[in-house]
Amino acid sequence: MGLVLSASRFGKLMEEWSKKYDIYAPALFEGSGPFSDTDQVRYAKVTSLEEIVFDKKSNYPFKEAILPITQVLFYFTEDEVREAAPRGRDAVIFLRSCDFNALRSLDAIYIRNVIEDHYYKGVRERAKFVVMGCESSFDNCFCVDMETNTCSGYDAYIHLEADSVTLDIVNPELADSFSFESGENAQITPKFVTATTTRVNIPGNLDASVAGSDMWDEYHTRCTSCGRCNFVCPTCTCFSMQDVSYTDNGKCGERRRVWASCQVDGFTDMAGGHSFRANKGQRTRYRVLHKVYDFKKRNGYHMCVGCGRCSDACQEYISFSACVNKLEKAMGVK
């Protein structure tokens, strides 16, 4: 259902949504950027159109709305465990085409990788996705080369014009209990970018031999293993388990899962002292090849969606796209 609404009418629609859903969208956090006097855009619960940031790329992706940074799995006492009840209401999540494509990768791991993840699936089934159109690409974006600049299967589409909101409501549940006026119906064309300044070339003949290349060596000295690239990635899904006991009764507590990073020390540590990839260049290789080679081998499409956030976030200015563009030359070179 194509619609063109005034900002105030869309505000009314959001009010209606807010009665039923928690609405998550990129929002501005003034002064909370990594440098002084810089802002940050990250996901937050919103209730009005004014809170949603349309003109900037969010520094963090939508994933924390469905895959919390810290998630309680169950509560325990000494001899029994009790599943943590689902938190929050059904969700409406505003996200861009690249991130909507990233959802496919999260689903691949959390739903389709042999065994379903009970917690993820529960939240996922209760979420609706509103794709935000992109007028043009942002810095470091390379969605076109990753074929994630367009998408389908969303519950709604939205973009802003100077004084109106263009909307396509695909899922009728999002139009429930709201009367649209006849003049609001319109033919709309979603805005998807068709070109990006940053380009990547993933060699068609890429194979595992590139893991042996010396191209990874420079990252051993450049990377500081801070893990930001993982935490801002819409498709990174790794976590570690954490047991916490309560101070007032040490026998009671909770088991949580917490986002983990394959770049940070300790990711592969096993009890007894064995670990793998002590070299940070090899950790980069592990991450980069998962995004543009290994994941595809298992699932049939690339994990990386070309949002460029890892390049945006790197304090050492390591560019993911530049790294990917070295693969062709590195093929077969030891």
Add this chain to the structure above:
Amino acid sequence: MCDRNEYIPSAYEIKDVVKQTDAEYTFRVAYSADVKPGQFFEVSIPKFGESPISISEIGPDYIDLTIRKVGRVTSEIFTYTGGDKLFMRGPYGNGFDLDVFKGKELIVAAGGTGVSPVKPVIDYFAANPGEVTSCKVLLGYKSQQDILFKNSLANWTSSLDVSLTLDRAEEGYGGRVGFVSALVPGLDIANPPEAQVIVVGPPAMITSTAKEFLNRGIAISNIWISLERRMCCGIGKCGHCRINDQYVCLDGPVFNYEKGVNLVD
């Protein structure tokens, strides 16, 4: 809410605890559902955490978990005794397919705690020696104090060809000294291209031992390895055990060496 929640563990009673070495105890846990040799359980103690532990023996109403006291969880488990309860979920992993070895010449090479995941395979063919053409077992430990499953060793010797080697010579020890891989060149293998081989141990031991077997004319597709990696979930979600496009918890821990040799950590 949906379906089965794989993360919720259940309590299982410890029937008995047997000391193998100072650092390794075997916990016999009441368990009677299906389980395959080579699979593992996520064993946990609330407040301390969860660890993947291989099954070292499969009984009609129990499984054995041989645990090395090396971390926070395992150190706490060592305070547990018969009658206490362990939280477990599983079994996970593919395990060994015994049918692959039946009717064949089988050689099992294992080192240290690597003996644990392959022990149910050895137990099976020790009890059913007629199901293989022959079964040779090569075991390697650091020292006499590190030898695991001494009771089983006596049983195995009566029906299988067992060789034991220690990493270093010790006073009062008259047996073989050296790594497991060093036993391979002198091994009597009747028909190398058809023989089936299992190699389990630390990464360096797997590489060096498999290399010796390849030198002996064993087909790479007839070599099976079992890998050990950090795992937080056991169900292909946490990502810690992923190597290339493979998840050790889902696609392994048992890998055919044709695939395993190409896995780059």
